Amino acid sequence: MLASHEGMTYESLVEAFRWEVPDRFNLGVACADQQDPDALALVAGHRSGRSSRHTFGELAERSDRLAGGLARQGIGRGDRVAIVAPQSVEVGLAHLALWKLGAVSLPLASLFGPDAISYRLSDSGAKAAIVHPANRAKVHEAAPRLPVIETGAEFDALCSGPALDLALDTAAEDPAYLIYTSGTTGPPKGALHAHRSLFGHLPAFECYYEFAPRPGDLIWTPADWAWMGGLMDVLIPAWYYGISVLTVEDDFDPAGSFDLMAEHRVTLAFLPPTALKMMRASGASRSDLSLRAIFTAGEPLGSEILDWAEQTLGCPINEGYGQTEANLVVGNCASVWPVRPGSMGRAIPGHEVVVQDEGGNRLLGEEGEICVRAPDPVMMLGYWNRPKATAEKYRDGWLLTGDLGIEDSDGYLWFGSRKDDVITSMGYRIGPGEIEECLMGHPAVAMCAVVGVPDEIRGHVPAAFVVLRSGTEPSEGLAADLQEHVRTRLAAHETPRQVTFLDELPRTTTGKIMRRALRPS
Numbered sequence: 001m002l003a004s005h006e007g008m009t010y011e012s013l014v015e016a017f018r019w020e021v022p023d024r025f026n027l028g029v030a031c032a033d034q035q036d037p038d039a040l041a042l043v044a045g046h047r048s049g050r051s052s053r054h055t056f057g058e059l060a061e062r063s064d065r066l067a068g069g070l071a072r073q074g075i076g077r078g079d080r081v082a083i084v085a086p087q088s089v090e091v092g093l094a095h096l097a098l099w100k101l102g103a104v105s106l107p108l109a110s111l112f113g114p115d116a117i118s119y120r121l122s123d124s125g126a127k128a129a130i131v132h133p134a135n136r137a138k139v140h141e142a143a144p145r146l147p148v149i150e151t152g153a154e155f156d157a158l159c160s161g162p163a164l165d166l167a168l169d170t171a172a173e174d175p176a177y178l179i180y181t182s183g184t185t186g187p188p189k190g191a192l193h194a195h196r197s198l199f200g201h202l203p204a205f206e207c208y209y210e211f212a213p214r215p216g217d218l219i220w221t222p223a224d225w226a227w228m229g230g231l232m233d234v235l236i237p238a239w240y241y242g243i244s245v246l247t248v249e250d251d252f253d254p255a256g257s258f259d260l261m262a263e264h265r266v267t268l269a270f271l272p273p274t275a276l277k278m279m280r281a282s283g284a285s286r287s288d289l290s291l292r293a294i295f296t297a298g299e300p301l302g303s304e305i306l307d308w309a310e311q312t313l314g315c316p317i318n319e320g321y322g323q324t325e326a327n328l329v330v331g332n333c334a335s336v337w338p339v340r341p342g343s344m345g346r347a348i349p350g351h352e353v354v355v356q357d358e359g360g361n362r363l364l365g366e367e368g369e370i371c372v373r374a375p376d377p378v379m380m381l382g383y384w385n386r387p388k389a390t391a392e393k394y395r396d397g398w399l400l401t402g403d404l405g406i407e408d409s410d411g412y413l414w415f416g417s418r419k420d421d422v423i424t425s426m427g428y429r430i431g432p433g434e435i436e437e438c439l440m441g442h443p444a445v446a447m448c449a450v451v452g453v454p455d456e457i458r459g460h461v462p463a464a465f466v467v468l469r470s471g472t473e474p475s476e477g478l479a480a481d482l483q484e485h486v487r488t489r490l491a492a493h494e495t496p497r498q499v500t501f502l503d504e505l506p507r508t509t510t511g512k513i514m515r516r517a518l519r520p521s
Contacts, residue, residue: 010337010346017349021199021377025172028067028099030198031239032060033167041239043218043264044089045248054089056242062159063096067167069158070097073128073147077102077168080124080178084108084117084139085132087225087247090151092235093159094130095177099195102168105177107226110135115438115489118142120180124190124384130155172196178384179228181324181429188431190384191324197232198240200378204328204348205237208295208318209268210335213241220246220261221270228324229297229427234270243268255284265290272427273299276317277457280308291315297322297331298427299459300415303341319344321415323429326372326379326399329353330413343412344405351376355407360396363407367416370405371398421515423452425460428493432515435462435486435494442485444472449505449513450496453520464496465518467504474501 008016035041037057045051075081081103083094091107098105106124108117110132121129121143128147131139136150149155170176176195180188206212209219219238223230238245246264250256257279261269267290271279276296291313297320309317320331321344330353332345339345347353352373355363372379374397382390393400404416423430432450439448447467452460466482468474479499487495506517 008336010333010349013336013349017203019199019350019377021172021196023172024169025195025198026099026167026170027176027195027198027236028063028096029167031236032056032063032096035060035239035242039242040244042089042092043244043246045246045250045260045264047249052089056239059093059096059239061163063093063100064163064167065159065161066093066097066155067100067164069161070103070128071101071164072161073149073158075101075103075128078175079103079127080106082106082108082117082121082124082126082129082131082139083226084110084112084129084135085151086110086249087230088132088151088249089247090130090132090155091225092239092245095231095236097164099170099176100164100167102170102174104175104192107177107179107231109224109226109491111224111491111493112138113487113489113491114138114141115441116434116491116494119187119434120190121146123180123187124178170195172199173381175381177231179231179324187437188434189386189389191380192382192384193380196377197327197380198236200350200376201232201237201328202240203350204320204322204331205233205241207333207336207348208233208293208320208328208331210293210318210333212238212268212293213243214267214292216265217267218244218246218264219268219270220264220266222252222257222275223270223272223427227428228322228327229270229272232327233295233297252278254278255282258284258286258289261291262286262288267292268294270295270297271317272296273301273305274426274458276301276305276309280305280312281457285312289314293318295320295331299424300342300344306339306341320348321345321370321413322378323401323403324380325393326376326401328378329372329376340412343408343414345413346411347413351378353413355405355413356398360398364409365406367404367406369419370401370403370413370415371395372401373397374399421451423450423460423462425452425455425458425462426493427459430462430494432462434490435464435496438486438489439464439466439482441489442482444468444478445482446470447505449515449518451515451518453498455497461497462494463498463500463518465500465502465505467502 035056316334318332329351506514
């Protein structure tokens, strides 16, 4: 997507950039069928110590067969199908097959509990789910009547039958995937993205990873492919460019990640800030790493950890910024423009990003809302079944991110805070509204509010302030019970790390809860 970068400056890259988005485009075909069939697409590490290797030719054939099997089960154009499984070849195949059918993939994190899964399945109108065996019970609890395909024998059977005759000739504007994002008011909203959204990600992918692809590139991330970061910052752009992807079954091991990257000769990595902090805290290192580019996003990194990363990992870190609705629009490319510690970087070529006041006027050196010029290929088609919320996301041709920041005179952007109350923890965006609703389902809770509080490793973590029902006494045991209630019903990363019992919550004169009064000063 970017012109030759040799000897170019940021300004010349921006000047030379042109979008090239075709009218007809299918993600499944582009990321499998149009690749070299003999080239390595995926290296899958297993707990047994062995690893399996999968070529693009295998992806193309098995996704065709999976698409044929799904079609025989009634899945077709526009149908939403959930994928509830950790990183694996099956997850990649599921996305490819659904896109070839013209269906919409609905990635859901394995860490979600039944309540979180239930809402997303119901709101999206999902027609089926592809699940890892460990997730089957909670998916069944969330949606007892939903048809489920379990990875393993059921999945393999679908991949061994007759193949789809021909992938659907989709328009670039046709919907491809639906990812839910959290907000502070009301339930999570589904951001619906088109096949063309891939093209919106490519300029940043090239910049963050220092103009990938290059011969021998292998990319890895510990981020779940169910999140926008794992799926569209790594897996799908990598396959579009014919880059091999590494995945492992094991949970993230900060010290072991050095051995993993050295053993497999990883050259590119997306390491969220929390992962980097945990790796640093582990004290581990390797002198034989092959890394040449690292991308990170989710919260600002200071000069101390940036310096550590360059010395220990052997290459600079390119920070970036985006959100589920409009991903990868700001960032750094250390080989072309200088990294300024603490800054998110500059608008990636092809995207226009500025800071505005509430009247839509551009601000320099003053805090305002970060805004992205629309239309833009990376932007969502809209919120699923929420036309009003979609309309409110835009103002006079600009997408409103809801994030506050500062733009300096050189176009570098500095993140300030969320305009609303979304909590950014370990790179995940957590909506307090969903946690509050879950807590309200506990019989002891009369009222509650959730805010983010600083955490040295995670950036921020949820903290709950709870007013109990009459006759219920606060205790450490009850606090632990409330935490377990959220952990099992929603997700571990949404669990309040602190529970504080109050007689009443601070409110405005109109009765709204004043979350800002609960945050530490």
